[in-house]
Amino acid sequence: MAKTASAFAVGLLFGLGLLVSGMADPAKVLAFLDVTGRWDPSLALVMVGAVAVSATGYLVARRRGRPVLASRLEIPTRRDLDPRLIAGAAVFGLGWGLAGLCPGPALTLMTVAPTQAVTFVAAMVVGMLMFRLLPSAAPKAAVQGADA
Amino acid sequence: MDGITPVSALAGGAMIGTSAAMFLLLNGRIAGISGILGGLLAPPSRETGWRAAFVAGLVLAPFAYAGLGGSLPPVTVEASFPLLILAGLLVGFGSRLGAGCTSGHGVCGIGRGSRRSLAATGTFMAIAMLTVLVARHLVGA
Numbered sequence: 001m002a003k004t005a006s007a008f009a010v011g012l013l014f015g016l017g018l019l020v021s022g023m024a025d026p027a028k029v030l031a032f033l034d035v036t037g038r039w040d041p042s043l044a045l046v047m048v049g050a051v052a053v054s055a056t057g058y059l060v061a062r063r064r065g066r067p068v069l070a071s072r073l074e075i076p077t078r079r080d081l082d083p084r085l086i087a088g089a090a091v092f093g094l095g096w097g098l099a100g101l102c103p104g105p106a107l108t109l110m111t112v113a114p115t116q117a118v119t120f121v122a123a124m125v126v127g128m129l130m131f132r133l134l135p136s137a138a139p140k141a142a143v144q145g146a147d148a
Numbered sequence: 149m150d151g152i153t154p155v156s157a158l159a160g161g162a163m164i165g166t167s168a169a170m171f172l173l174l175n176g177r178i179a180g181i182s183g184i185l186g187g188l189l190a191p192p193s194r195e196t197g198w199r200a201a202f203v204a205g206l207v208l209a210p211f212a213y214a215g216l217g218g219s220l221p222p223v224t225v226e227a228s229f230p231l232l233i234l235a236g237l238l239v240g241f242g243s244r245l246g247a248g249c250t251s252g253h254g255v256c257g258i259g260r261g262s263r264r265s266l267a268a269t270g271t272f273m274a275i276a277m278l279t280v281l282v283a284r285h286l287v288g289a
Contacts, residue, residue, distance in 0.1 A: 004201045006174045011202035014167040014179060014251075015209020019221060021160020022153055027224035033273075033280040042157040047254060049161025050168070054259030057169020067176030074176055075260065076247075081267050088246020089253070093272030095238025097279025099227040102239060102250040103181040107206040109223060116225040120236040127240020128186050 003069045015108040021046040024108050026100030033097055168256050180252020181206070182243035246272075 018024040023046055031040035067073055096102050101109075101120050109117035168179040175198065188199045210220060227235060243249040246268050248257060253272075257265020 003175055004197045006170070007198035008201040008205040010167050010171045010174070010179065011205020012209050012212055013170070013205075014164055014181075015206040016213055016216075017160045017163030017165075017167060018206075019160070019209060019213050019218075020163060021157050022221065023160065023164075025221060025223045027226060030226065030280055030284075033277050034284060035277050036281055037284055040152055042153045045154050045157040046161035046164065047258075049158040050165040050255040051161075051259045053162050053165025054168040054172075054255050055165075055261075057165070057172050058256075058260040060169070061172040061176075064173070067172065068174045070174075070176035072176060073172065075172075075178065076257075076262065076264070078264060079262075081264060085246050085264055085268055086271050088242050088244070089268040089271035090246075090275045091238050091242030092246055092249060093242070093275030094279050095235040095240075095242060096250070096272060097276035098238070098283065099225075099232055099235035101225075101227075101232075101235065103185060103243060104206060104249075104251050106236075106239075107181065107185070107203060108209050109225075110207050111210050112220060112223050113225050116227070116229075116232055119229055120232045120239075123233040123236025124240035125185075125189065127237040127242075128182075128189055128244050129240075130237070131186075131241050131244035132189065 006069060014104065017050075018105050018108050021049075024105040024112075026105070029096075029100035029102075029105070033100070164251075164255060165259070168251070168259065172256075178252055178256045180248050180256060182240075182249040183247070183252055186244050242272075 022028040022042060032043035061073060106117055106120045110121060171177050171179040184199050184202050187195060213220060248268060253265040253268040258269060
């Protein structure tokens with residue numbers, strides 16, 4: 001119960017951060033990605049702020065060892081750069097560049113720009129389900145530790 | 149589009165980072181949205197509750213934003229519906245194949261110095277920039 005409540009609060013804060021930062025505006029995202037056009041570098045600072053705080057959190061969590069509400073930290077342990085990681089990131093980047101939407105902002109926009117965001121999220125879920133249909137994907141998808 | 153917004157970008161980024169840090173310290177988990185959502189597509193388990201709660205928080209964030217007195221920032225979705233569907237399919241499939249998205253690899257992964265996440269983030273940023281270059285400046289529109 002406490003885990004669920006904290007997940008809700010964390011999701012809410014994450015969504016607020018997306019809205020405040022401008023990450024939730026696809027036009028802003030595309031302007032950031034448009035390096036050869038009228039480039040808007042603002043969103044690079046979202047990354048700077050987010051990585052700085054998350055890195056600090058990681059160091060503290062590692063030092064503490066045990067999380068407050070769970071028995072152990074579940075952090076991906078793989079270190080190898082396999083073709084699948086790079087191919088997946090490339091496919092993801094193509095989709096991200098086409099619409100300016102990635103999973104977090106798409107979910108947060110479902111109540112702001114419903115028709116478009118719900119369309120995108122529905123397609124995204126179908127894409128995730130298609131991945132699960134890959135015979136080689138199924139066992140790996142079950143190992144949550146492999147997820148970043 | 150409407151100019152550079154360094155302060156809100158940095159502040160919003162810090163909020164996202166705080167959220168990721170809290171999730172690790174409290175739940176011991178990585179705040180990777182595609183992984184959290186993807187896990188919901190598996191048969192119900194003990195993890196279904198917190199995953200659904202996290203997604204609900206993300207979806208309801210605009211109400212909290214308005215409730216805290218903010219007027220929602222402008223949001224412009226330029227993509228047509230066929231393009232949204234194509235992009236959604238690619239983002240969904242790619243994020244699972246690559247085991248992460250902007251949050252899991254870009255924020256959490258780089259934050260803990262993972263070379264897999266660094267490689268993934270470099271790849272999707274480069275491909276996304278290339279996609280915008282082709283779509284906006286080479287194909288037209």
